Amino acid sequence: MTDRRIEEIIGTLLRAGVLLSAAIVLTGGIWYMARHGEQAPSYYRFLGEPLELRGLPALIGSLGALRARTLIQLGLIILIATPVARVVFSLIAFWLERDRTYVVITLIVLAILLYSLMVY
Amino acid sequence: MSLLSFSGVVFAVAAIAGFLGSLTGLGGGVVVTPVLTMLLGVDFHYAIGATLVSVIATSSGAAAAYVKEGFSNIRVGMFLEIATTLGAVAGAHLTAIVPTSGLAVIFGLVLLYSAWQSFHEFSGPKQPRPDPLADRLKLNGEYPGPSGSLRYQVYRVKSGFGLMFGAGLLSGLLGIGSGAMKVIAMDQAMLIPFKVSTATSNFMIGVTAAASAGIYLRRGYIDPGLAMPVMLGVLAGSLIGARQLFGAKTRALRLIFAAVVTLLAIEMIYSGFTGGLK
Numbered sequence: 001m002t003d004r005r006i007e008e009i010i011g012t013l014l015r016a017g018v019l020l021s022a023a024i025v026l027t028g029g030i031w032y033m034a035r036h037g038e039q040a041p042s043y044y045r046f047l048g049e050p051l052e053l054r055g056l057p058a059l060i061g062s063l064g065a066l067r068a069r070t071l072i073q074l075g076l077i078i079l080i081a082t083p084v085a086r087v088v089f090s091l092i093a094f095w096l097e098r099d100r101t102y103v104v105i106t107l108i109v110l111a112i113l114l115y116s117l118m119v120y
Numbered sequence: 121m122s123l124l125s126f127s128g129v130v131f132a133v134a135a136i137a138g139f140l141g142s143l144t145g146l147g148g149g150v151v152v153t154p155v156l157t158m159l160l161g162v163d164f165h166y167a168i169g170a171t172l173v174s175v176i177a178t179s180s181g182a183a184a185a186y187v188k189e190g191f192s193n194i195r196v197g198m199f200l201e202i203a204t205t206l207g208a209v210a211g212a213h214l215t216a217i218v219p220t221s222g223l224a225v226i227f228g229l230v231l232l233y234s235a236w237q238s239f240h241e242f243s244g245p246k247q248p249r250p251d252p253l254a255d256r257l258k259l260n261g262e263y264p265g266p267s268g269s270l271r272y273q274v275y276r277v278k279s280g281f282g283l284m285f286g287a288g289l290l291s292g293l294l295g296i297g298s299g300a301m302k303v304i305a306m307d308q309a310m311l312i313p314f315k316v317s318t319a320t321s322n323f324m325i326g327v328t329a330a331a332s333a334g335i336y337l338r339r340g341y342i343d344p345g346l347a348m349p350v351m352l353g354v355l356a357g358s359l360i361g362a363r364q365l366f367g368a369k370t371r372a373l374r375l376i377f378a379a380v381v382t383l384l385a386i387e388m389i390y391s392g393f394t395g396g397l398k
Contacts, residue, residue, distance in 0.1 A: 003194070011188030018180045022355055029127075029348040036345075037124035046163040048340030055338055072344035076173055079351065080333040082180045083326035090198060101257065105199055112205040113327065116212070117334040 006093040013089055017082030024075030032068035084113060123345070129160070130346070131353035134174060138357025142182035143365060144377045145321030146299040147175040147329075148354055150384045162346065169341030172329055174354040175299075179326030181358035183319070191319035191365060193261045196274065196312065200305075203284035204291070204298065204328050211292020212332065220293055224392030227290060231385035234304045239378040248311075253277040263316050264366065272313050280310040291328055294388070299325045300381050314370050318377070 052062035053073045062070055087110050094102040133155045134148070141148030149171040156167040186192040250273060254260055259274040283305035291298030299321050306317035336342055
């Protein structure tokens with residue numbers, strides 16, 4: 001695998017993640033506007049999101065009774081996961097390229113990233 | 121104002137932010153956060169949650185194009201991400217100890233100086249000695265120019281790495297501004313061509329932002345109703361912006377960059393004095 005090929009695959013991966021999440025967010029957005037578009041916005045005071053919108057496990061658990069807001073949040077989580085997936089793919093690519101220095105560099109980045117996503 | 125027209129306004133603002141962010145490597149929070157909080161009266165927590173989403177959307181949207189076209193340097197990005205993510209984690213742990221309002225004012229002043237600097241870099245930078253570390257790490261690269269590929273060298277790798285740690289630290293402490301520091305470090309310390317610097321910054325900011333997305337999500341800062349028009353607008357803007365990079369004049373890009381960084385600096389100083397960052 002060459003650097004040029006890695007760049008092409010990473011570009012495609014980023015585009016796929018973005019388009020998938022945008023399609024889900026757009027669908028949820030149209031649904032949300034159709035049902036609540038006439039209401040007044042309520043972002044002026046911080047209340048925090050309900051528990052099922054605060055993390056992937058709870059979100060998946062609530063997909064049975066699907067609501068527009070849940071669908072949008074799912075799309076946003078896919079968006080957040082896209083850069084992480086990019087790092088994971090880079091790791092595989094540098095491995096296939098037998099570039100040991102960059103396998104180590106990417107592993108360090110991935111470890112810090114996972115630490116910050118899991119621990120706090 | 122109904123929710124529908126409110127979301128329409130947010131979408132339009134976000135599209136402008138995405139356009140500017142994709143061209144300058146700054147993300148778009150510079151525009152999104154103050155418009156949401158100051159003009160539309162959105163609570164600060166929801167605003168920074170939406171801003172984080174906007175940074176990832178700009179990054180992935182624009183970087184998809186830049187990586188394919190060969191503007192982003194993935195090795196430079198990957199190597200420097202060690203520094204930015206470490207800095208971000210350290211910064212997040214330090215928020216309880218460091219007085220962020222004072223820091224915001226100092227950072228604002230540093231940005232004002234950098235904006236002036238990046239605007240005055242036309243005379244051609246002086247070439248330092250080649251950095252052997254850049255060879256060892258295979259950081260030197262090439263990018264598309266009007267008549268074929270242009271090769272470039274990367275200088276002062278250690279200084280750049282140190283500045284990137286600072287960029288991560290600031291983004292962990294203050295929440296915004298890491299894109300500006302990234303571009304400045306690559307452009308002014310490592311002497312990477314400006315278009316490569318902004319495209320590589322775009323490539324990197326998504327990872328830095330994803331590192332803090334977990335905590336924002338768990339604290340309930342990311343409201344789907346508000347983040348929806350932000351994300352879609354920023355994405356539309358960044359896809360349009362990414363098409364302009366190839367033909368854009370570097371001088372014009374520097375001008376836009378300096379203007380947006382000046383805006384960011386004023387925001388930082390203002391929020392430092394009013395205590396709006398927490």
